[in-house]
Each structure stands twice: as C-alpha cells, then as structure tokens.
Amino acid sequence: MAKEKDFVKDITSQSEDFSRWYIDTITKADLMDYSPVRGCIVFKPDGYELWEAVVRELDRRFKETGHRNAYFPLFIPESFFEKEKEHVKGFNPELPWVTEVGDEKLEERLAVRPTSETMIGYMYSQWIQSYRDLPLLINQWANVVRWEKRTLPFIRTSEFLWQEGHTAHATPEEAEQETRQMLDVYTDFVENELSIPILRGKKTPSEKFPGAVATYSIEAMMKDGKALQAGTSHYLGDKFARAFDIKFLDRDNERKFVYTTSWGMTTRIIGALIMVHGDDRGLQIPPRIAPTQVIMIPIGPAKTRERVLAASDDVFAQLKQAGIRVRVDDREDLSPGWKFNEYEMRGIPVRLELGPRDLDAEQAVLVRRDTGEKETVALSALTERIQTLLTEIQQSMFDRALAFRTEHSHPVTSLDQLHDVVRNQHGFALAGWCGEDACEAKVKEETGATSRNIPFDPPQQMTHCVACGKESAHTVWFARAY
Amino acid sequence: MAKEKDFVKDITSQSEDFSRWYIDTITKADLMDYSPVRGCIVFKPDGYELWEAVVRELDRRFKETGHRNAYFPLFIPESFFEKEKEHVKGFNPELPWVTEVGDEKLEERLAVRPTSETMIGYMYSQWIQSYRDLPLLINQWANVVRWEKRTLPFIRTSEFLWQEGHTAHATPEEAEQETRQMLDVYTDFVENELSIPILRGKKTPSEKFPGAVATYSIEAMMKDGKALQAGTSHYLGDKFARAFDIKFLDRDNERKFVYTTSWGMTTRIIGALIMVHGDDRGLQIPPRIAPTQVIMIPIGPAKTRERVLAASDDVFAQLKQAGIRVRVDDREDLSPGWKFNEYEMRGIPVRLELGPRDLDAEQAVLVRRDTGEKETVALSALTERIQTLLTEIQQSMFDRALAFRTEHSHPVTSLDQLHDVVRNQHGFALAGWCGEDACEAKVKEETGATSRNIPFDPPQQMTHCVACGKESAHTVWFARAY
Numbered sequence: 007m008a009k010e011k012d013f014v015k016d017i018t019s020q021s022e023d024f025s026r027w028y029i030d031t032i033t034k035a036d037l038m039d040y041s042p043v044r045g046c047i048v049f050k051p052d053g054y055e056l057w058e059a060v061v062r063e064l065d066r067r068f069k070e071t072g073h074r075n076a077y078f079p080l081f082i083p084e085s086f087f088e089k090e091k092e093h094v095k096g097f098n099p100e101l102p103w104v105t106e107v108g109d110e111k112l113e114e115r116l117a118v119r120p121t122s123e124t125m126i127g128y129m130y131s132q133w134i135q136s137y138r139d140l141p142l143l144i145n146q147w148a149n150v151v152r153w154e155k156r157t158l159p160f161i162r163t164s165e166f167l168w169q170e171g172h173t174a175h176a177t178p179e180e181a182e183q184e185t186r187q188m189l190d191v192y193t194d195f196v197e198n199e200l201s202i203p204i205l206r207g208k209k210t211p212s213e214k215f216p217g218a219v220a221t222y223s224i225e226a227m228m229k230d231g232k233a234l235q236a237g238t239s240h241y242l243g244d245k246f247a248r249a250f251d252i253k254f255l256d257r258d259n260e261r262k263f264v265y266t267t268s269w270g271m272t273t274r275i276i277g278a279l280i281m282v283h284g285d286d287r288g289l290q291i292p293p294r295i296a297p298t299q300v301i302m303i304p305i306g307p308a309k310t311r312e313r314v315l316a317a318s319d320d321v322f323a324q325l326k327q328a329g330i331r332v333r334v335d336d337r338e339d340l341s342p343g344w345k346f347n348e349y350e351m352r353g354i355p356v357r358l359e360l361g362p363r364d365l366d367a368e369q370a371v372l373v374r375r376d377t378g379e380k381e382t383v384a385l386s387a388l389t390e391r392i393q394t395l396l397t398e399i400q401q402s403m404f405d406r407a408l409a410f411r412t413e414h415s416h417p418v419t420s421l422d423q424l425h426d427v428v429r430n431q432h433g434f435a436l437a438g439w440c441g442e443d444a445c446e447a448k449v450k451e452e453t454g455a456t457s458r459n460i461p462f463d464p465p466q467q468m469t470h471c472v473a474c475g476k477e478s479a480h481t482v483w484f485a486r487a488y
Numbered sequence: 489m490a491k492e493k494d495f496v497k498d499i500t501s502q503s504e505d506f507s508r509w510y511i512d513t514i515t516k517a518d519l520m521d522y523s524p525v526r527g528c529i530v531f532k533p534d535g536y537e538l539w540e541a542v543v544r545e546l547d548r549r550f551k552e553t554g555h556r557n558a559y560f561p562l563f564i565p566e567s568f569f570e571k572e573k574e575h576v577k578g579f580n581p582e583l584p585w586v587t588e589v590g591d592e593k594l595e596e597r598l599a600v601r602p603t604s605e606t607m608i609g610y611m612y613s614q615w616i617q618s619y620r621d622l623p624l625l626i627n628q629w630a631n632v633v634r635w636e637k638r639t640l641p642f643i644r645t646s647e648f649l650w651q652e653g654h655t656a657h658a659t660p661e662e663a664e665q666e667t668r669q670m671l672d673v674y675t676d677f678v679e680n681e682l683s684i685p686i687l688r689g690k691k692t693p694s695e696k697f698p699g700a701v702a703t704y705s706i707e708a709m710m711k712d713g714k715a716l717q718a719g720t721s722h723y724l725g726d727k728f729a730r731a732f733d734i735k736f737l738d739r740d741n742e743r744k745f746v747y748t749t750s751w752g753m754t755t756r757i758i759g760a761l762i763m764v765h766g767d768d769r770g771l772q773i774p775p776r777i778a779p780t781q782v783i784m785i786p787i788g789p790a791k792t793r794e795r796v797l798a799a800s801d802d803v804f805a806q807l808k809q810a811g812i813r814v815r816v817d818d819r820e821d822l823s824p825g826w827k828f829n830e831y832e833m834r835g836i837p838v839r840l841e842l843g844p845r846d847l848d849a850e851q852a853v854l855v856r857r858d859t860g861e862k863e864t865v866a867l868s869a870l871t872e873r874i875q876t877l878l879t880e881i882q883q884s885m886f887d888r889a890l891a892f893r894t895e896h897s898h899p900v901t902s903l904d905q906l907h908d909v910v911r912n913q914h915g916f917a918l919a920g921w922c923g924e925d926a927c928e929a930k931v932k933e934e935t936g937a938t939s940r941n942i943p944f945d946p947p948q949q950m951t952h953c954v955a956c957g958k959e960s961a962h963t964v965w966f967a968r969a970y
Contacts, residue, residue, distance in 0.1 A: 039611065042568075043561045043598065048611055051556035051626065058557065074533035075540065079525045080600075080631055080647050081584075086524075099590040102563075104600065107635045108581040116525065118562075118586065118600070129521065129530055144533065149562055149631065153589045165562050 017351070019286045024230040029159070032280060035289050035352050038159050045157040045164030049273070052352070053160075055297040056276050057167060061147065063199050063295070064169060064271060067191045073143040073171060078125050080149075081116035086124040089249040093123065096216020100152040118151045123217065123242070123268055126172045127250035134174060134264060136255045141184070142174040160277035161234070161488050168272035174252060174264040178243065181265035182220075185241040188269040189222045192237035200275070201292040201403035202226050202282050203411055204236060205434075205483055207459030212443055215268075219243035225458045225483065227411040228281035231432025233458050233485035236278050239269035277488070282407050289353025290375055292403050293396035300325060300332040300392060301354040305342045310362035318360050321370065321388065328389045330396070332358075350375060355399050356392060376403055417466060424472055424484060425453040434458070434485045438468035438478030445473035449484055458483040499833070501768045506712040511641070514762060517771050517834050520641050527639040527646030531755070534834070535642075537779040538758050539649060543629065545681050545777070546651060546753065549673050555625040555653060560607050562631075563598040568606040571731040575605065578698020582634040600633045605699065605724070605750055608654045609732035616656060616746060618737045623666070624656040642759035643716070643970050650754035656734060656746040660725065663747035664702075667723040670751040671704045674719035682757070683774040683885035684708050684764050685893055686718060687916075687965055689941030694925055697750075701725035707940045707965065709893040710763035713914025715940045715967035718760050721751035759970070764889050771835025772857055774885050775878035782807060782814040782874060783836040787824045792844035800842050803852065803870065810871045812878075814840075832857060837881050838874060858885055899948060906954055906966060907935040916940070916967045920950030920960030927955035931966055940965040 017034060018026040032038055037053030049057060065075070081104060087094040097120045104116040119125065126144070134142060151165045171188060175181040189206060196202050204224040214221035218240040226236050246252070247263040256262050283290035293299050302322060304314045318334055325332040335345055342359070349357055359371040370388055373380050376399055383391045414433030418424045427435040435455065439445060449472065450456055464481040471478050499516060500508040514520055519535030531539060547557070563586060569576040579602045586598040601607065608626070616624060633647045653670060657663040671688060678684050686706040696703035700722040708718050728734070729745040738744050765772035775781050784804060786796045800816055807814040817827055824841070831839055841853040852870055855862050858881055865873045896915030900906045909917040917937065921927060931954065932938055946963040953960050 039614065041561045041607070042565060042610060043563045046561040046563065048561070049559040051558050054558050055556070057559075074537070076533050076536050077531035077539075077649065079523045079528040079530070080633065081525045081528065083524060101590060102586045102598070103588045104584045105587045106585045106597075108583060115588075116584070125523070128524060132521065151562065167559065 017286060017288060020229060020284075027284075027286070028281060031284055031288050031351075032159055037276070040159075043164070045154050047159050047163050049167075052297075053276065056279070056291070056295070057273055059295045059297055060271075060275060061169075064191075064195055065147075067195060068145050068169070068171065071143075071187065071191060073145045073173075076144045076146060077148070078122050078129065078146060080119055082119050082122075082125050084115045084117060086128060087117065089124065090217045090246060093217035093249075097121070097152070100154065102151055102153055119148070120150055120152045121268070121270070122146060122148070122150075122170055122172065123246055124250070127246045127252060127266070130172075130174050130264070130266075131250045131252040134252055134254050137176055137257055140174060140176045140254060140264065141180065143171075143184075144173065145169055145171045158277070158488070160280070161274050163273075166273045168270050171267070171269045173267045174247075175266070176254065176256065176262075176264065178265045181243075181267050182241050185220070185222060185239045185267045185269070188267070189224065189237070189239040192224050192239070192269075192271060196224060196226070196236055196275070197404065199292070199294045200279055200282075201294075201400055201407060202236070202278060203404060203408040205459065205461055206463075207461040207483065209238075209459055210439075210446055210457045210480075210482065212446055213457055215240045217242065217245055219245065223459050225485075226278050226282060227407075227414060227434060227485075228278070228488065229284070229410070230281070231414050231428070231434070231485070233434065233483075233487040234274070234278045234281065235458070235487065236275055237269070237271040240267060242266045242268060274488075283403055284353070287347075288351030290403065291353040291355060293355045293400050296331065296353070296355055298331055298333045298354050299396055300330055300356045300358050301349045302332060302334040302358045302360065303342055303345050303349075304334070304336050304360050306361040306363075313365065314360060314362060317365050321358070321360065321385070324389055325392065328393065330389070330392055346373075356395060358392075374399060376406070415465075417468060418472060419468070419470065421449065421452055421472060424449065424455060428453055428455040428484065428486050434483055435472075436464060436466070436468060437472035437482055437484055438470045439480050439482045440471035440474055440476045441479035442471075442474070445471055448473045453484070454486050455484040456487050458485050458487065499768060499770060502711060502766075509766075509768070510763060513766055513770050513833075514641055519758070522641075525646070527636050529641050529645050531649075535758065538761070538773070538777070539755055541777045541779055542753075542757060543651075546673075546677055547629075549677060550627050550651075550653065553625075553669065553673060555627045555655075558626045558628060559630070560604050560611065560628060562601055564601050564604075564607050566597045566599065568610060569599060571606065572699045572728060575699035579603070579634070582636070584633055584635055601630070602632055602634045603750070603752070604628060604630070604632075604652055604654065605728055606732070609728045609734060609748070612654075612656050612746070612748075613732045613734040616734055616736050619658055619739055622656060622658045622736060622746065623662065625653075625666075626655065627651055627653045640759070640970070642762070643756050645755075648755045650752050653749070653751045655749045656729075657748070658736065658738065658744075658746065660747045663725075663749050664723050667702070667704060667721045667749045667751070670749070671706065671719075671721040674706050674721070674751075674753060678706060678708070678718055678757070679886065681774070681776045682761055682764075683882055683889060684718070684760060685886060685890040687941065687943055688945075689943040689965065691720075691941055692921075692928055692939045692962075692964065694928055695939055697722045699724065699727055701727065705941050707967075708760050708764060709889075709896060709916060709967075710760070710970065711766070711892070712763070713896050713910070713916070713967070715916065715965075715969040716756070716760045716763065717940070717969065718757055719751070719753040722749060724748045724750060756970075765885055766835070769829075770833030772885065773835040773837060775837045775882045778813065778835070778837055780813055780815045780836050781878055782812055782838045782840050783831045784814060784816040784840045784842065785824055785827050785831075786816070786818055786842050788843040788845075796842060796844060796847065799847050803840070803842065803867070806871055807874065810875065812871070812874055828855075838877060840874075856881060858888070897947075899950060900954060901950070901952065903931065903934050903954060906931065906937065910935055910937040910966065910968050916965050917954075918946060918948070918950060919954035919964055919966055920952045921962050921964045922953035922956055922958045923961035924953075924956070927953055930955045935966070936968050937966040938969050940967050940969065
C-alpha cells in the first residue's frame with residue numbers, strides 16, 4: 007500500500023516539537039488512525055501487531071506464574087459501583103452508561119466497564135467457599151472504556167485494550183506478595199522485552215487506584231523528560247472483599263474475608279515504546295518485541311535481479327529456520343534508497359542489503375537501525391552474526407535509555423529547583439516529602455509536576471520536604487507526566 | 489478447587505433431557521457461570537482455554553491466507569447504522585445504546601457494536617484510494633453485543649467473543665472468491681481441529697445477513713438432531729461500499745466502488761463442540777483442540793508413592809518434550825477412581841495410569857475417553873503410541889459424528905415427512921424448495937424447522953417443493969436450529 011510520495015516528507019524533529027514528532031511518527035508508520043468516535047482510535051495492523059507481541063510475552067509470564075485467563079461481562083450494573091465508595095467516586099465521571107436496548111429503557115443503568123474489580127468481586131463471592139479455593143489467580147484480556155477529556159493516541163484513549171489480573175488470597179501477606187510479584191513481572195517484561203528502564207515504587211495516597219490500600223507502579227521517562235506510568239499493581243486489602251462479601255472457611259473453621267489484588271498493563275505501553283526509543287528518523291523497535299527483526303532488501307541492476315532474488319530466498323529461508331523474524335521487500339517499483347528510509351522510519355532493528363557484488367564476495371551488508379552502523383558479514387556467518395547483533399541492539403537500546411534517564415534525573419531541595427528540573431531541564435526530580443497532601447498539591451500547582459512514586463531504592467535519601475522544609479517522610483520522584 | 493463431593497452427582501442423561509444434560513455438563517466441567525447481567529455469561533478458565541485454542545488455530549489460518557489483525561472502536565454512532573437500510577433493520581431491536589457519559593447526555597447515541605461493517609466501512613473509505621490499496625484483508629478479534637431474548641450459555645449470549653473478517657476488493661469475482669475461501673478456512677478448522685463434520689451451502693434470502701448479497705454457512709448437527717450454524721461468510725457486493733462511499737482509482741483511471749466481504753466465527757463454536765461430542769459421562773474434547781491431551785494419574789499404595797511420582801515426572805518430561813499437552817494429577821487427598829471420573833467428565837482425550845506394578849513391567853496403561861478402550865504400552869514406546877492414539881481419536885470422533893449425522897439425515901417430499909424427521913426422528917430433512925419466501929415460512933410454521941442452507945453438494949437433488957409441490961428451484965437442508 008506504500009506509495010513513494012508518502013514517505014519523502016520529513017517528520018517534525020523531536021527538539022522542534024515533541025508532540026508533533028509523536029503524531030507524525032505514528033501516522034507515517036501507519037500504526038493508528040483517528041476514529042469517528044471521540045477519543046477512540048483504530049489500531050491499524052502495524053500498531054495492533056505490536057500489541058499482539060506485548061500480549062504474547064505478558065501472557066506467557068502470567069501463565070508461568072500460575073495465572074489463568076477468563077472473561078467477564080463488558081457491562082456492570084450501576085448498583086455494583088455503589089458498593090465501594092472510593093471506587094465509584096474515582097470512576098463515575100468517566101463512565102459511559104447504557105440506558106436503552108432497542109426501543110426499551112433498562113430498569114437499571116449498565117456501565118461499560120472501566121475496570122472489573124466490582125464484577126469480578128461479585129463472581130469471586132460466588133466461587134470462593136473454602137481455603138481450598140485459594141489463591142484464585144485470574145487474568146482477563148479485554149477492552150475497557152474511560153471517557154477522557156484530553157486524549158492522545160495509544161497514551162490516553164477513551165477505549166483501550168489491556169489485561170487486568172484479579173487475585174484472591176487467604177492472608178494479607180500473600181496478597182501483598184502477589185502485588186509485588188506482578189510488579190516484578192511487569193519490570194522484567196518492560197526492561198527485557200521493551201528495553202525501557204523503569205523506576206519501581208509505591209504511589210502516594212492521592213495517586214493510588216480508587217479503592218486500593220496501596221498502589222505500586224513502574225514509571226518510565228519519555229524522551230521529552232515526561233513520565234509515563236507503564237503498569238500498576240494494587241493491593242486491595244479486604245476492601246473489595248467487604249464490599250462484595252467474599253469470604254472463605256479457613257482451616258480453623260472460621261469464615262474470613264479474602265485479600266485481593268489487581269494489576270494492569272494497557273495499550274499505552276505502545277506509546278511508551280515509541281516515546282522512549284524513537285528519534286528524528288522515526289520509530290525504533292527493540293528486537294525482542296519487533297514483529298519484523300530483519301528487513302532484507304535485494305539491490306542491484308535489473309539484469310542481476312534474478313540471481314540476487316534467488317540468493318535472497320536462500321538467506322531468508324536460513325534466517326527463518328533459525329527463528330529470526332525476517333521479511334523481504336523485493337518490490338520493483340521502489341528504489342532501495344526509498345526502502346532504506348521507509349524501514350528506518352518503521353523502526354526495523356536490522357537492515358540486510360544483498361547485491362550482486364556482495365554475492366560475488368559471498369557476503370551481505372547489515373545496517374543497525376539504532377546506531378546506523380554498517381558491517382559486512384560473510385554469508386556463512388550471517389545467521390549467527392544477526393543473532394548476536396539483535397542481542398547487542400536490545401542491550402544498547404536499554405543502555406541508551408538508561409543513560410538518558412540518568413542524565414535527566416536530579417535531586418532537588420527547593421520548589422524553584424524542582425520547577426527548573428521539570429520545566430527547563432525536562433527531567434525527573436528526586437525530592438523529600440513530608441507526607442502531607444497539601445505539600446504534594448503545592449508541588450503540582452507551582453511546577454505542573456506530580457508525584458510519580460516513592461521508589462523502593464532511591465539513588466539517595468532526601469531529608470527535607472521540598473515544599474514545606476520539614477523533615478521528610480519519603481523520598482519521591484516528581485515529574486510532569488502523560 | 490475441586491471438592492470430592494461436587495463430582496459424584498450424576499449428569500442428566502442426554503436421552504432424558506438434552507437441554508439439562510448440556511447445562512449440567514458445562515456447569516460441572518466448570519466452563520462457565522451465569523453473570524448478574526442478563527444474558528451474559530462468565531467464561532471461566534476451563535471454558536476460556538477452549539476459546540484460546542480456537543483463537544490460536546483460526547488466527548494462524550487467517551494469517552496464512554494473508555490477513556492481518558486490527559482493532560476498531562466498540563462504539564458505533566447511530567448515524568452510521570442508518571446508512572445501510574437492511575443492516576439497521578436487522579440489528580436495531582438488539583442494540584444497547586450509550587446515551588450518557590458521567591452526568592452528561594451525549595448529542596448522538598452510540599451503539600455498542602453488534603458487528604463492525606459500518607465502522608470498518610467508514611474507515612475503509614478513508615484508507616482506500618487506489619487499486620494499489622487492494623485487496624485490503626483485515627480481521628478483528630473482539631467482543632460484540634446483541635441483546636437476546638432467549639439465551640443459552642455459549643450458544644446464544646447477549647455479549648459474545650468472536651472474530652470478524654472484513655475485506656475489500658477491486659472486483660466482485662475476487663470478493664466472491666474471498667467469501668468462499670474463508671468458508672473453506674472455517675470448514676478446514678471445524679472438521680480437522682474440532683472433528684465436527686459440516687454441511688456447506690448458501691443461505692436462503694430470508695436467512696442471510698442483514699445487508700449481504702449472499703451469505704454462506706457451515707452447519708453442524710448436534711446430538712439432539714438440531715442444527716447449529718457454526719460460521720458464516722458474507723459477500724456484500726458493493727452495498728456497504730455505496731453506503732460508505734468506499735471508492736478506488738482503478739488502473740484505467742476510473743473511480744469505482746470496491747466489493748466487500750465479511751465473515752465470522754464466535755464463542756458459540758464451544759457450544760457446538762460440547763453438543764456434538766459430549767455423552768452421558770460429560771465432555772469429549774478432540775485431541776487437536778484439547779488444552780490437555782493426556783492426563784497422567786499416578787496410582788498405588790502410599791509406600792510406593794515416591795517411586796511412582798519419580799517415574800511419572802520422567803514420563804511427563806518425555807511427553808512434554810514431544811509436544812504433547814500433558815498434565816499430572818498427583819493430589820493425595822483424592823482417589824484414583826474419583827480422578828478417572830473427573831477427567832472423563834472434563835473430556836480429556838487420553839488417561840495415562842502409572843502404578844508400581846506397571847513400573848515393574850516397564851509399562852503404562854492408556855485409556856481412551858471416546859471408546860473407553862484400555863491398552864498396556866511399553867514405556868519405551870509410550871510417546872510414539874500416544875501420538876498415534878491422539879490422531880486415531882481425532883479421526884474416530886469425526887467418523888462417529890459423521891455417522892450420526894448421516895443416520896439422522898433424510899430426504900423428504902412432504903411437510904408431514906419433514907415434520908416427522910425434525911420432530912420425531914430428531915434429524916435434518918433434505919427437501920426441494922420452489923424459492924418462494926411463503927413456502928419457507930410455511931415449513932417453519934408447521935414444523936418449527938428453518939432452512940439451514942442450500943448445500944453446494946447435496947446428497948441428492950429434490951425435484952419438487954416440499955411445501956407447494958411445484959418444481960423446485962433448490963435442494964435445501966431444513967432442521968430445527970439453535
């Protein structure tokens with residue numbers, strides 16, 4: 007479907023206008039389109055393919071940790087939301103309501119789910135009877151809707167795709183352990199598959215999930231220095247158990263409330279991938295998650311075409327056999343130079359060029375998307391070299407993102423400094439906080455930054471509250487955020 | 489979560505009450521639960537796992553035939569439905585409407601999608617410009633909602649999961665070929681993975697999809713002799729192209745309407761699987777689709793337990809290595825006899841028993857779920873024998889279902905005969921039809937049977953209309969249907 011004229015236009019540079027760069031990039035790379043429904047996007051095949059890769063890798067990890075998938079109804083009766091007060095308050099303004107079916111009014115309004123704690127809580131109250139039914143470890147892949155005032159493709163859309171894990175346990179300790187385990191699973195996935203370094207920590211009370219006892223998050227730095235919450239894991243204590251009367255008969259013959267958790271990752275992770283790794287030439291997809299890892303481009307004059315195509319078929323078969331995700335672009339009506347630009351823009355990690363002179367010398371040319379480095383490799387060593395190269399690129403992309411984040415993270419001891427870091431230096435500020443909501447609100451008001459989380463392992467302890475100067479209770483990451 | 493007491497109750501026999509047998513079976517096998525939302529079920533892990541297997545096998549086939557996945561919005565603006573008159577008429581009574589978000593009324597009502605022809609038609613009108621953009625071959629995995637008056641778990645629920653393929657082509661021939669190709673894909677999947685023999689044919693005009701030019705279906709016979717439509721493929725001509733102005737610039741420099749198709753298979757296929765193969769002992773899952781193909785049950789007295797478990801670990805590893813989906817149930821608090829019953833009820837194709845005397849003789853016992861046949865196999869030959877056995881079971885299940893259908897299918901030449909076949913003999917009737925809607929309606933009124941399809945290859949041609957006696961235009965399958 008590519009037409010040569012589409013891709014010669016430039017992408018706005020990141021330094022000129024990061025937001026425009028983002029929209030230019032995802033549009034040109036054909037990842038999405040706007041839909042006629044406000045705040046909803048269409049995930050086009052190249053964008054959806056990234057989500058399929060995310061699903062594959064996360065789903066494998068969920069199953070390895072003993073979780074099973076299930077599917078619960080899209081609609082949630084209004085009365086269910088009323089059962090957990092903080093929960094209904096948190097979600098109410100964003101809820102789409104089904105009030106009619108065909109020509110008939112419904113007796114009770116049905117919300118389109120923004121998350122499924124209430125529905126799943128109700129079902130768990132039916133399913134859990136005894137300690138033998140615990141732990142109950144279930145995940146759901148689903149669409150959810152939260153009507154957003156300001157939307158941004160992938161990052162914040164009214165409808166999005168996600169997974170939501172919901173587990174029930176006999177003790178608070180076990181539930182807290184599950185909450186932390188799933189944060190570990192997210193960390194492993196995001197750092198090792200997506201090459202995105204993350205900051206792990208606990209949300210402040212004002213930023214936690216409506217209805218949670220504690221929310222843990224992983225936060226990543228985008229290339230404009232803003233933060234993106236990439237995944238959350240909630241310890242819900244017995245709050246939903248009490249709201250939905252989820253009780254079990256314990257070994258000691260007493261009926262007790264269960265302790266529950268929930269945890270989610272959404273299609274916004276695709277936005278993070280783009281904003282962490284992309285550059286002025288377009289996307290950069292880390293090899294482990296890339297639907298296509300190697301793009302092969304046969305080159306040379308028409309008279310050598312047959313010979314080059316035959317050789318490229320061989321190389322293709324050999325790479326595919328080795329489990330490398332490879333594609334060949336042998337379209338005749340497009341120049342090699344145009345194709346080079348196109349696949350750089352689409353972020354394919356490695357380009358493989360094969361021409362008649364390469365064949366004479368029994369070699370091929372490999373070009374890295376991340377550094378632009380070119381190397382010549384003997385055909386006999388090609389598979390092995392590409393495998394190593396993909397591993398190197400995966401690590402380099404992580405290292406580069408980590409160096410960027412380190413460079414843009416600063417300890418601060420005053421609101422002025424914090425303002426300077428998040429506004430002028432486009433970075434994260436590490437600051438002390440006394441624990442008062444008012445001080446957190448003051449930071450937000452004066453700098454636009456929100457608390458990201460209270461890190462498990464802060465690079466240093468900050469001793470005084472950045473807002474009031476009193477002794478700090480926590481060391482906190484502050485940043486402007488998506 | 490299994491408790492010994494749950495599984496000793498009997499399942500209602502099929503001959504006593506097929507409907508109760510169905511509900512008993514899916515409930516005991518823990519496949520689903522009713523939800524608090526009318527007509528919506530919860531897909532519990534064992535039920536959802538069957539859907540995951542269906543998705544895996546269908547998705548592979550869609551990709552092999554050049555389709556890519558995408559995702560479109562859940563909500564469809566009311567005005568979109570108005571654009572195709574038959575379409576809106578067909579779906580209107582079943583549509584849930586979102587009329588409010590938070591506390592605000594929406595200006596235009598949004599339907600929760602019952603299918604996505606209209607939304608996708610609109611997007612295609614944006615994406616398709618030239619013949620180079622064709623064919624456009626997209627599939628979507630999604631939830632859809634059609635508010636049903638009478639529901640039955642899996643078979644007919646208000647919300648269900650499905651895939652919907654939507655393609656656009658330059659010519660009617662190409663679109664018709666796609667329509668037929670996808671019917672072939674469904675046939676291959678249902679017959680070879682699910683061991684369900686199907687009848688392929690064209691729907692009569694009164695039974696076709698609202699807005700289609702032609703609908704093709706695959707129909708299967710359940711064990712109560714009723715029909716279930718297992719998949720449909722629609723040729724939409726240029727009707728949606730005209731409704732949504734989807735045009736392309738052809739090679740001859742003229743702007744032309746595209747020709748579109750759509751095709752879908754839903755979670756009701758799980759219901760078909762159960763009703764075709766299940767028996768009075770519970771489910772029977774064909775090996776190729778079974779999440780667990782072999783259940784290993786270590787047996788023998790406590791003192792030999794350690795030795796048997798060590799050996800069963802070895803066998804497990806060896807089978808898993810060979811790609812066989814195997815599980816071990818080594819729970820100590822449940823008797824082997826109870827486990828045998830449980831896994832028969834759950835429909836696991838092969839049971840593997842391993843005890844101390846088997847180990848002495850270097851052998852194991854295999855039991856087929858479908859026939860109950862037992863055989864003793866040398867441990868050294870076990871993997872190979874199981875692989876062959878799984879293939880045999882897959883084929884036997886198909887053969888048995890085909891024999892059942894053949895036995896319950898009869899040519900008829902009068903309404904009395906037709907009535908007798910569908911009501912008393914619980915089967916399908918092959919009958920002539922003149923082509924008049926009135927005659928089709930008369931059959932339905934007098935016998936409760938609907939036309940299933942006009943088969944591509946009827947076992948024989950029926951020369952006169954079963955209702956009016958005039959010369960027949962088509963030979964048609966009639967049956968009572970789910």
